[in-house]
Amino acid sequence: MSEERDPELSRDEALGLLRAIRHGMAILDDGGALVCVNDACAALHAWPSPPDLEGRSWRELFEPEEADRLQRDGLAAAHAGRPWRGEATGRRHDGLTFPEEILFAPLASGRVALVARDLTEGKQVEDRMKELIYRDPLTNLPNRRLFEDRLAIALAQAHRYRHRLAVIFVDLDRFKQINDTLGHAAGDELLRAVAKRLTSCVREGDTVARLAGDEFTLLLPGIHYTEDVATISRKLTDALRKPFTIDGHEVRVTSSGGVALYPEDGETEEALVRSADTAMYRAKERGRDNFQLFSPAMAEKALERRTLEKGLRQALEKREMTLHYQPCLQLATGRVVGVEALLRWRRPELGLLMPKDFIALADFTGVLLSVGPWVLETACRQAREWQRRGSRALRMMVNMSAYELQQPDLVANVEKALAASGLEPDTLHLEIPEGYAMQNLDRAVGALRGLRDLGVHLAIDGFGAGFSSLAHLRRLPVDALKIDLSFVRGATTDPDDASVVTAVIAVAHSLGLRVGAQGVETEEQVTLLRSLGCDEVQGFLWSPPLPAAECEPLLAAGALPAQTLRREGTDSPARGGRKRR
Numbered sequence: 001m002s003e004e005r006d007p008e009l010s011r012d013e014a015l016g017l018l019r020a021i022r023h024g025m026a027i028l029d030d031g032g033a034l035v036c037v038n039d040a041c042a043a044l045h046a047w048p049s050p051p052d053l054e055g056r057s058w059r060e061l062f063e064p065e066e067a068d069r070l071q072r073d074g075l076a077a078a079h080a081g082r083p084w085r086g087e088a089t090g091r092r093h094d095g096l097t098f099p100e101e102i103l104f105a106p107l108a109s110g111r112v113a114l115v116a117r118d119l120t121e122g123k124q125v126e127d128r129m130k131e132l133i134y135r136d137p138l139t140n141l142p143n144r145r146l147f148e149d150r151l152a153i154a155l156a157q158a159h160r161y162r163h164r165l166a167v168i169f170v171d172l173d174r175f176k177q178i179n180d181t182l183g184h185a186a187g188d189e190l191l192r193a194v195a196k197r198l199t200s201c202v203r204e205g206d207t208v209a210r211l212a213g214d215e216f217t218l219l220l221p222g223i224h225y226t227e228d229v230a231t232i233s234r235k236l237t238d239a240l241r242k243p244f245t246i247d248g249h250e251v252r253v254t255s256s257g258g259v260a261l262y263p264e265d266g267e268t269e270e271a272l273v274r275s276a277d278t279a280m281y282r283a284k285e286r287g288r289d290n291f292q293l294f295s296p297a298m299a300e301k302a303l304e305r306r307t308l309e310k311g312l313r314q315a316l317e318k319r320e321m322t323l324h325y326q327p328c329l330q331l332a333t334g335r336v337v338g339v340e341a342l343l344r345w346r347r348p349e350l351g352l353l354m355p356k357d358f359i360a361l362a363d364f365t366g367v368l369l370s371v372g373p374w375v376l377e378t379a380c381r382q383a384r385e386w387q388r389r390g391s392r393a394l395r396m397m398v399n400m401s402a403y404e405l406q407q408p409d410l411v412a413n414v415e416k417a418l419a420a421s422g423l424e425p426d427t428l429h430l431e432i433p434e435g436y437a438m439q440n441l442d443r444a445v446g447a448l449r450g451l452r453d454l455g456v457h458l459a460i461d462g463f464g465a466g467f468s469s470l471a472h473l474r475r476l477p478v479d480a481l482k483i484d485l486s487f488v489r490g491a492t493t494d495p496d497d498a499s500v501v502t503a504v505i506a507v508a509h510s511l512g513l514r515v516g517a518q519g520v521e522t523e524e525q526v527t528l529l530r531s532l533g534c535d536e537v538q539g540f541l542w543s544p545p546l547p548a549a550e551c552e553p554l555l556a557a558g559a560l561p562a563q564t565l566r567r568e569g570t571d572s573p574a575r576g577g578r579k580r581r
Helices: 012-018 039-044 064-079 118-135 144-161 175-182 185-198 224-241 271-285 296-315 359-365 366-390 409-422 434-439 441-454 469-476 485-490 495-511 522-533 548-557
Strands: 024-028 034-037 086-089 097-108 111-116 166-172 207-212 213-224 244-246 248-250 255-262 292-295 320-328 334-345 351-353 395-399 428-433 457-463 480-483 514-517
Touching: 024 039, 024 320, 064 086, 064 097, 064 111, 097 118, 118 144, 144 166, 144 207, 144 213, 144 255, 144 271, 166 224, 166 271, 175 248, 185 207, 185 213, 185 224, 185 244, 185 248, 185 514, 207 255, 213 224, 224 255, 224 292, 255 271, 271 292, 271 296, 320 366, 320 548, 334 366, 334 548, 366 395, 366 409, 366 548, 395 457, 409 428, 409 441, 428 434, 428 441, 434 457, 441 457, 457 485, 480 485, 480 495, 485 495, 485 522, 495 522
Parallel strands: 255 292, 334 395, 395 428, 428 457, 457 480, 480 514
Antiparallel strands: 024 034, 024 111, 086 097, 097 111, 166 213, 166 255, 207 213, 244 248, 320 334, 334 351
């Protein structure tokens, strides 16, 4: 019969087992002293060796408050025969603290085993995950999710204590143009600089968040007076007006902002955000570089805008977009030398919409980038069709937006439209906005040369508003200028407008450029333009923009006599504001 063994482990056996365990482990006697400590436990708490810990109280491994909690919850459970697991802040021998997972387990001998696992790495991963979830990686500002969480808390407190708060939407004006001009790396640097400026303008308890792109949101709790928000808004606007130095370039930006106040502009998160967004769009409509406080009247306008935007995104698919064409005459002979393609939107519920009703929204939302290629290809196909019917000398004039001109596939898109239609390149005349050509001169020269290499002709549209930049014309590879219609309209009544028209024609001819005038409506304007040597004219005096079928008989005649002023819709271009497309 074998000799009966003592069921209790010897000290050597216990230490051998403890050393085999990779987590920190110790055994506590009835008084709470550490009687067996493994190497991992000593290392975890930065003690030189296990013997240095043995005989000491387990409480020395934790801050006093933590030790009290663990004794009350964990050790008491283990003494009652139940294992207990939880988290605690451990204390190292050098005084530093760290997060650890704790297990108190009852042993058959009546003693308690303490097992500890370092959670530092896991906590670091958790903190990093929180950063990814709640922080914008580019600016390190709170992102949309964290902003919404803070707004929910702020609203609850504002409701409880009857406080007011403000939500401000801030959107950079024309940021895409800066991004396209200087590159995305410079655009990112600008966004980081903007984030710092916005943060410097608010109080410590306020929140500045980046939602997406160039959209920032501010949460200002504890607002007492509306004037306080107006003051902060002006401070934000002024701060962003100051130039930034980005990649060695001086960059100037402006901003548009919308302000919504709790509780008057909304009592829920969704309502406040919607009101601030609506007010921001109102600031855009008012010319940008300003802030607007939300008003109830804006809500109806915003609903109209959202409805219009939704319809606009579907307009091409539903074949609601159409082109009208306005003849261009050679002033000396009255002969039709070309037509200008002008975009119209035929909405079933609203009828024919003019560009002034939707172009700005199409530009702002990016829809214009998908509409532009359609306009170009449709116009080229129509020109080719008219050529087949005998109008061989006819040229097609198409407006290009600043956004289209900044696209890297610009030349490829034009080349594609020419190939698809079979139109010869020298028949196509592209009209470039004066603002784009003059404000982005170096970039414009490169883009225009690429187009000229295809064989198309180029004109500066709406010329005159940037009169001080006439000297830049020598660098631009263009063939013609079209005088801004506002100067044509006032040339017979305003000496200043007449001087601008005279100077533009003289300078253009000295550079060998052809000059056209748009928006001609009276015989007096024709007489003046002819005396100044203007080459070409178009306007309601001869014909409004017409659908292709109605325009065809006029082209077949070859020349147009002056006729009674006819209107398209309710507005002529001259009286309805600057023409777009």
